[in-house]
Amino acid sequence: MTNETKKHSIETLSARAVRGEISRRQFTQLAALVLAGTPMLLRSTGAFAQAKQLVLVNWGGDAITAYDAAYGQAFTKETGITVKMDGSGPTEGAIAAQFKSGAPTWDLVDVDPFSAITLGAQGMLEPIDYSIVDKKKMREGFGWEHAASTYFFSYVIAYDS
Structure with a gap:
């Protein structure tokens, strides 16, 4: 991981903390991983790349349990490949990093x-x-080139007069 990538990762984490998406404690833990974890990864052997697992990242909370029940366990049962759930939140900045x-x-x-x-x-x-991926199993119009909608939500703006 280059210093520029580390800097960008820390900036992304900082912005998430300011927005309240992660706690100060989570920020500290993740920042420590970014800054200290690189040497461990560089020393790791090829066995790390051979792991038979997929990592699915979402927004955490109840979604971890729901995604594991709906997708992870069935996929593992069918393929023998473990699906690891990561609830750290796939922001655009984190994906880009x-x-x-x-x-x-x-x-x-x-x-x-x-x-x-x-x-x-x-x-x-x-x-x-x-x-x-069987597009016929999706709601029409919700299968894009790089995304498939698995649920619906909306934002509602309300106020108490």
Whole structure:
């Protein structure tokens, strides 16, 4: 991991902490991993790359349990490949940092379609192979080149007069 990548990662973590997306404690832990973890990874052997697992990152909380029950366990049962759930949140900055590092640790990201379109256009996400993924099982209009919607949500602006 280059110093520039480390700096960008720390800046991204800092912004998430300021927005309240992660606690100060989480910031400290993640920053320590960014700054101290690199030497350990550089000394690791090829066995690290041979791990039979996929890492799926989403926004944490109940989503970890739900995604594991809906996708992870079934995939592991069918393929024997473990699906590790990561609840650290796939922000555009975090995805870009992983891509630019040249050694991303996430395999699947729960990212909104708008971010997927932006990152995909920059070559940071691989397109979905719809010869493998059955697009007929998706709600029509919700399967994009770099994203597939698995749930719906909205933002509501309200106020108490």
